[in-house]
Amino acid sequence: MIAAGEKRAIQLNEMDELRNEAYETAKIYKERTKKWHDKHILRKDFFAGQKVLLFNSRLRLFPGKLKSRWCGPFTILQVFPSGVIEVRHDEKGTVFKVNGQRLKPYLEVNFDQQRTSITLHDPE
Known part of the structure; x- marks a missing residue:
């Protein structure tokens, strides 16, 4: 009986060592x-006057296969130290505060639509 008790104590110690290693x-x-x-x-890093896009995180049942989740552009009015950013919608003029993680910089591309053309050829 004493040998069985010692064997059981050794097994318990081994289990404790394995658990600690895990x-x-x-x-x-x-x-x-x-x-x-x-x-x-x-x-x-954002600054006042910068244009940004806002991530639309509202869950919808059928959001649309090719619909973009980013809306905007918005203009930054003020950046707070806590990461909150006050933005204004450029078209509507509404002002509200959002989390800075929901924003990304808006890259404006100006190109002349009159001079841009694509020529397509029929592969016959």
């Missing part, structure tokens, strides 16, 4: 994953 490896994995993720985050 916790340590999980901790190392989480640290490495967080470090990789943080390294790949791009910092967005």
Whole structure:
């Protein structure tokens, strides 16, 4: 009986060691994953007067296959230190505050529609 008790105590100690090793490896994995993720985050800096697009995150049942989730352009009025940004819709003139993570810079492209043409040929 004493030998069986000692064997059981050794097995319990081995199980504790395996569990501790599992916790340590999980901790190392989480640290490495967080470090990789943080390294790949791009910092967005906005300033007043800049034009931006707003991400439309409302869930819809059938949003449309080719419909863009970005709307705008909006003009930034004020940037707060907490990451909140006050924007104004260029067409409607409405002013509201949004989270800075929902914005991306708007790249304006000016091209002459009169001079731009595409020639298509029939492959016969």
